[in-house]
Amino acid sequence: MNAKMDTSDACDLRFGQVGIANVRIKRVDAAALCEELERRVRTAPQLFARAAVVLDLSPLLKLPDDGTVDALLEAVRSAGMLPVGLAYGTSETEALARRMGLPLIAKFRAAYEPADGDVAVAPASAPAPVREVVREAAPVEPAAERVASTLHHDGTVRSGQQVYARDRDLVVTGTVANAAEVIADGDIHIYGSLRGRAMAGAQGDTDARIFVHDFRAELVAIAGHYRVFEQIPKDLEGQSVRCWLEGEKLLLAKL
Structure with a gap:
């Protein structure tokens, strides 16, 4: 008598957003690439290691x-x-990815790349299971126009959670925990403690601002320009802080 076959599912496959960085290669130099990325990892091991x-x-x-x-x-x-994987490009890139046995990835967080340097690295968290994402759908509008409405998130943004305000500003009335992310195409206002990451102007709005009641951030970014904090400057830690762009420089000051 044959043993009964187990017909239950062997796994559960789902799709979701994960933390992936984009490394843009501007010149073919493996040694220089390794040196630059090692510097990034040393600067912010919790973010890049x-x-x-x-x-x-x-x-x-x-x-x-x-x-x-x-x-x-x-x-x-x-x-x-x-x-x-390799970033999506031409048909030749697709063929290369097949030969290398790597997936071709069309979407990644390229909005947070710095504009200069030989190697651009977008902020990303360490590899992790699919994270919880809180999204608000919004009608597609021209990129130059910002929707007047604001996304309000009440309470804590937990570790591993992401809140994204598409085509609008974001207001958080609570704490953004370590390893949590808040992202907005417009401004970000946090009426609590920022211990994780805040990224404003995600679609390139250089006029976007970040306002934080209690500043203890891992990272802040505006329109692709970012700063990583392994240690918060003493004059900013726990203070009310505003962040803005001046040219291509990301500035922070107490409110």
């Missing part, structure tokens, strides 16, 4: 050969980050 990254080859005039790309991937690993 073992962070999942996507290798973006689109800035290069010519797509590197397989051996060169393999060397770049190994440089990322040696620096302490984990390459998980």
Whole structure:
């Protein structure tokens, strides 16, 4: 008599948003890439150590050969980050991804890339299971126009949770915990403690602002320009702080 086969599901497959950084390669130099990424990891190990990254080859005039790309991937690993795929590009990029046995990833947090330097690294959390995401749907509007309405989030934004205000401002009346994220295409107002990450002007609005009642942030970013804090400056820790862009420089000051 045959043993009864277990027909229950072996797994549960779901799709969600995870923390992935985008590493844009502007020149083919594996040693320089490793050195730059190691510097980023040393500067903010909680943010970048073992962070999942996507290798973006689109800035290069010519797509590197397989051996060169393999060397770049190994440089990322040696620096302490984990390459998980290639950024979507041309049909040649797709063929390269197939040969390298890597997925081609079309969407990642490219909005938070710095504008200068040979290597651009978008902020990302360490690889983790699919995080809880709180989203508010909004009608699609021209990028130049900001919707007047505001998304209000009452209470704590928990560790691993993300709140995104698409095409609008975000007001949080509570604490943003460590490893939590609040993102807005407009301004961000936090009437509580910011212990995690706040990213305003996510679609490139350089006039966006961040206002925090109790500043203890891991990271703040406006229109792709960001600052990481391993140690909060003494004059800002626990203070009411505003963040804004002046040219390409992200500035912070007490309110």
